[in-house]
Amino acid sequence: MKTSIDVKYLDHPDVAEADAILRSCVHCGFCTATCPTYQELGDERDGPRGRIYLIKQLLEGGDVSQKSQTHLDRCLTCRSCETTCPSGVRYGRLADIGRGIMERQLPRTPGQRLLRWLLRRVLPYSSRLRPLLVLGRMARPLLPTALAAKVPLAQPARRWPASRHSRVMLALAGCAQAAATPNTNAVAARVLGRLGIGLVPAPExxxxxxxxxxxxxHEEGLDFMRRNIDAWWPHIQAGAEAIVISASGCGAMVKEYGDRLAGDPAYADKARRVSALARDLSEVLANEDLGRLQPAGKGRKTAVHCPCTLQHALGLSGRVEAILRKAGVELTPVQDGHLCCGSAGTYSLLQPELSQRLLSNKLAALTAGNPEQIVTANIGCQLHLASRAPVPVRHWIELLDPEP
Structure with a gap:
């Protein structure tokens, strides 16, 4: 694709990268076949190719409008198009750059600005989210049915084992997962402990x-990255083998720390090291002897939901299924596993109608084989699916828990 970037954007630190991504697109349209929003809406501008043209138009100084912003907002950033693209177009990165520039150029309505500000002030902080969840549980009987379904049930606290192993890995506590499903990492620690690996949290x-x-x-996001690097760095210097991430959405982000902070001289080298050490939990388990686990409570028919971040961003499609089959879990078939469930981080809150349509499609696919439970690898997907699923939704690591 030929481009002619407007002179006013030439000094932007990310525009050269965006230009290279635009030029790698060959207009083939293969991406539209696997784009969930294009399949639902049938509008070229609600597919990757159309959105690429909208970003190109923006960077070339053309007219952009609230409609253009709406089409970019509707993108899930599921990156299914990247898996399909024969040219290797890094669409997810292009979308981040394009949205960031458009955000500064086109003012949003006061209501939109307030909602986005609240999401950024609450969701990344488990200490703020946790009391809100408690209040939501107390008020559940008074809430509308649809809203009450979004409030996750409380989890009884589970034991986090002390680390007494020579092999040590770090855990990312995260934000929403730490508040809504805090036992996920505790279970991961027990499972890894049985395999001779100590999982150590870094509270900061x-x-x-x-x-x-x-x-x-973007700058706010980079500050979170720097804080995590600072928290992990002493452990890395002490010999931590890996950074284990049980939420695939977080894993996809941490894997990109090296790229996002490449221009920061104080953090570039550390960020590259952190990204190199980042491992999805499934990557760790795939290389261990699972025969040592002897998990209990695994005999129920199970449907596996593979989050977009796991299969498209991290390229680990089928990894969880292989681990669970190896452990003796009976899996039911799932059609159209590449399609997004509609959670997509904050998408379910910002685009509720479209998100619910995608959720209906996903639940129909997941329950077609009459499973007794659904498992997934990402906290956002877990909560979104559980809001309407007719069977329990859990993190897949719970099936390997030696102490159910």
Whole structure:
């Protein structure tokens, strides 16, 4: 694709990268076949190719409007198009750059600005989100049915084992997961402990930065990244083997720390090291002897939901399924596994109608095989699916828990 970037954008630090991505697109349209929003809406501007043209138009100084912003807002950034693209177009990165520039150029309505500000002020902070969840649970009987379904049930606290192993890995506590499903990492620690690996939390590390970064508050997102690097660095210097991330959305972001902070001389080298050490939980388990686990409570028919971040951003499609089959879990078939469930970080709150349509499609696919439970690898997907699923929704690591 030929481009002619407007002179007013030439000094922008990310525009050269965006230009290179635009030039790699060959207009083939293969991406539209796997784009969830294009399949739902049938509008070229609600597919990757159309959105690429909208970003190109923006960077070339053409007229952009609120309609253009709406079409970019409707993008899930699921990156299914990247898996399909024969030219290797890095669409997710282009979308982040384009949205960031458009956010500064086109003012949003006061209501939109307030909602996005509230999301950035609450979701990345488990200490703020946790009491709100408590209040939501107390008020659940008074809430409308649809809203009450979004409030996750409380989890009884589970034991986090002490680390007495020579092999040590770090855990990312995260934000929403730490508040809504805090036992996920505790279970991961017990499972890894059975395999001779100590999983150590770094209390100062929190949100990976994805919430702010994907809401176009890029500098705010980078600050979260720097904070996590600072929290992990002493452990890395002490010999930590990996940074284990049990939420695939966070894993996708941490894997990009090296790229996002490449221009920061104080953090560039550290960020590259952190990204190199980042491992999705499934990557760790895939290389271990699962015969040592002897998990209990695994005999129920299970449907696996593979989050977009796991299969498209991290390229780990089928990894969880392979681990669970190896552990003896009976899996039911799932059609159209590449399509997004509609959670997509804050998408379910910002685009509720479209998100619910995608959720209906996903639940129909997941329950077609009559599973007794659904498992997934990302906290946002877990909560979104659980809001309407007819069967329990859990993190897949719970099936391997030696102490159910």
């Amino acid at each position: 590390a929190g949100c990976c930065g994805a919430v702010s970064y994907h809401l176009s508050a």
